[in-house]
Amino acid sequence: MLVKVYGSAVFGIEATTVTVEVNIDKGVGYHLVGLPDNAIRESSYRISAALKNNQFKFPGKKITINMAPADLRKEGASYDLTLAIGILAASNQIKADELEKYLIMGELSLDGSLLPIRGALPIALNALDDDFQYLIVPKANAEEAAIVNQIKVLGAETIQEVIDHFNSKTKIEPTFVDIKAIFEKKLELPEHDFSDVKGQESIKRCMEIAAAGGHNIILIGPPGSGKTMLAKRLPSILPPMSLQEALETTKIHSVVGKTKNNGLLCLRPFRSPHHTISDVALVGGGQYPQPGEISLSHNGVLFLDELPEFKRSVLEVMRQPLEDREVTISRARFTVTYPSSFMLVASMNPSPSGYFNDPNAPMTSSPAEMQRYLGKISGPLLDRIDIHIEVTPVPFDKLSEERRGEGSVAIRKRVTAGREIQSNRFNEFENVHYNAQMNVKQIRKFCKLSEESTSLLKNAMERLNLSARAYDRILKVARTIADLDASTNIESKHIAEAIQYRSLDREGWLS
Known part of the structure; x- marks a missing residue:
């Protein structure tokens, strides 16, 4: 008997329907075709044990299974449940009259329980696009898949529940998720709040500007000055994610199995990889490409602590994603593109010893050593960082005072207002949403200066020996400062x- 059941293959952050054709005939043997990987080839052992332990038979006949399209590679153990239901239906152990309405995915344990899978959200979106009425997934993935509320998501804990559902003994109740209720939970009490930071008012202001314009930022200062503490609090002042951003972010985390039963990810991600990370782990890749840290920080913050300690090759592979806001991984037979629109926040000591050229410091470095240390970061990478700010140690009187600083919620209100101004300004442009994304043509259009402002900028560039690449960056940041002031024009103070x-x-910064 021939039966068709349906599963889904995740490719990048998108999914494609896989038709599993199960044919049982006279003879002996188990033949699985359609480019399955080793995990799928081993599925017969898991299926056989799971069925036997739940008082069902694994047919002792010739079983031929084709996974179509045959030229698309399938990987992972998440097809176990799809294959098992196909075998049971083809051997008349369950009813098969409504199988065409279901898309089924799940990994089987030997006792018949269902283990969570990766990519539940892309699979659910695929089921919706291909007009399936029901999606059966493990219970642990049900909330994540139920974000797509236009289809009925059935979360099962065991294969026995799925079998009883098809045999109409006990129906599985659909999982319902109130997306609006989840999404309206604002981050009013963030885990990391700017009110915890003592002093550093100028740096807080700088972080506010970076958040409002989506600018990449680098913090330079000695150990203990608060660089990491400030960076960890940046997500708390970023505007809340839109529903579209939340879905994009959840899809990326879903395909690597990092949603942790949270369903929709409503908080902007904060990723902080160690400096020993490889270039593949940072940008993504591998034999079967997976998203890297820059994609996992999509719509959020990527924090690189002690930037000069990262291998130069690792930092250089970020240059293209920082510009294009996506990363493309190419292999001989296919190409995968992952979104990577993130804010880069980097921190570094100004020298190998960690201290400025200060005679009172425990250790000092010569200007030549400091310049050589900074030289580990290439000019093209610095060119993509809009804001460079020096962080100085907090004096004792500031550390010891009990007065709390301004909280993240208040700062976020100003940042959100600034972002709204930018959204309206760039409404006609498809891939530009905030000031940091402006190209040269848009800078010339939206960053016009008065004679006074032009004169000030000219004098500053000449007197401070600012490089040519600083010109556009200064205009972008000044446009953001003006937006925070709700000013139409860029004034000299901006x-x-x-x-x-x-x-x-600044040439001679360290001299």
């Missing part, structure tokens, strides 16, 4: 403040 945030472009 230019003056933006000039302060290009420390590494």
Whole structure:
């Protein structure tokens, strides 16, 4: 008897329907075709044990299974349940009259329980696109899949529940998720709040500007000055994610199995990889490509602590994703593209010893050593970082005072207002949403200066020996500062403040 059941193959962050054709005939043998990997080839052992332990038979006949399309590679143990239901239906152990309405995925344990799978959200979106009425997944993935509320998601804990459902003994109740209720939970009490930071008011202001304009930022300062503490609090002042951003972010985390039963990810991700990370782990890849850290931080923050300690090859592979806001991984037979629109926050010591050229410091470095240390970061990478800011140690009187600083919620309100101005400004542009994404043509259009502002910028570039690449960056940051002030025009005070945030472009900064 021939039966067709349906599963789904995740490719990148998208999914494609896989038709599993199960034919049982006279003879002996188990033949599985259609480019399955080793995990799928081993499924017969898991299926056989699971069926036997639940008082069902694994047919002792010739079983031929084809996974179509045959030229698309299938991988992982998540097809166990699909194959098992196909075998049971083809051997008349369950009813097969409504199988065409179901898309089925799940990994089987030997006792018949269902283990969670990766990519539940892309699979659910695929089921919706291909007009399936029901999606059966393990119970642990039900909330994540139920984000797609236009189809009925059935979460099962064991294969016995699935069999009883098809035999109409006990129907599985659909899982319902109130997306609106989840999404309306704002981050009013963030885990990391800016009110915890003592002093550093100028750095907080700088972080606010970076968040409002989506600018990449690098913090330079000695150990203990608060660089990491400030960076960890940046997500708490970013605007809440839109539903579309939340879905995109959840899809990426879903395909690597990092949703942890949370369903829709409503908080912006914060990723902080160690400096020993490889270039493949950072940008993504592998034999079967998976998203890297830059994609896992999509719509959030990627924090690189002690930037010069990262291998130069690792940092250089970030240059293209920082510009294009996506990363493309190419193999001989296919190409996968992952979104990677993130804010880069980097921190570094100004020298190998960690301290400025200060005679009172425990250890000091010569200007030549400091310059050589900074030279580990290439110019093209620095060119993609809009804001450079020096972080100085907090004095004792600031550390010991009990007064709390301004909280993240208040700062986020100003940041959100600034982002709304930018959204309206760039409404006609498809891939531009905030100031950091402006190209040269848009800078010339939206960052026009008065004669006074032009004169100020010219004098600053000449007197401070600012490099040519600083010019556009200063205009972008000044545009963001003006937006925070709700100012239509860029005024001289906005230019003056933006000039302060290009420390590494000043020739002789360390002399």
